[in-house]
Structure formats: C-alpha cells, structure tokens
Amino acid sequence: MSPAYLERTDRIVCRCLRVYESDVVEAVETSQLDSLREVIRQTGAGSGCTACHHRICEYLARSGAST
Numbered sequence: 001m002s003p004a005y006l007e008r009t010d011r012i013v014c015r016c017l018r019v020y021e022s023d024v025v026e027a028v029e030t031s032q033l034d035s036l037r038e039v040i041r042q043t044g045a046g047s048g049c050t051a052c053h054h055r056i057c058e059y060l061a062r063s064g065a066s067t
C-alpha cells in the first residue's frame with residue numbers, strides 16, 4: 001500500500017484497468033490520439049468491460065478528435 005502523500009487525487013476513468021483521468025487526457029494530448037482504439041492501445045483503458053468507453057470518447061471529443 002502506498003503512503004497517503006502518494007495517492008492520486010484525480011478520478012479513475014477505467015475501473016477494470018485502474019486508469020486515471022489524467023493518464024487518458026495526457027495520452028490523448030501528448031500523443032495526439034484521435035480514436036478509442038488508439039487510447040485503448042496506449043493506455044489500456046477500455047480494454048475490459050467497455051463501460052468506460054463513453055467517458056474516453058468524451059475526452060477525445062473535447063480534444064477535437066472525431067472518435
């Protein structure tokens with residue numbers, strides 16, 4: 001278990017893979033990802049039950065991707 005000062009404060013986007021919002025947003029922006037498939041491949045988010053796909057698509061839409 002990590003110490004409290006190392007705990008993350010942003011929310012988990014993908015519970016299956018325990019991927020955080022900041023990881024997805026950073027991947028979308030820095031790697032200029034423009035599809036759900038690319039986000040899954042790069043971050044792992046969305047490769048389980050698929051319940052988080054709509055949230056991932058929201059991040060992509062905000063970045064200007066066509067999804």
Ligand code: FES
Binds near residue numbers: 046
């Ligand atoms: S919550 Fe993301 S794949 Fe299940």
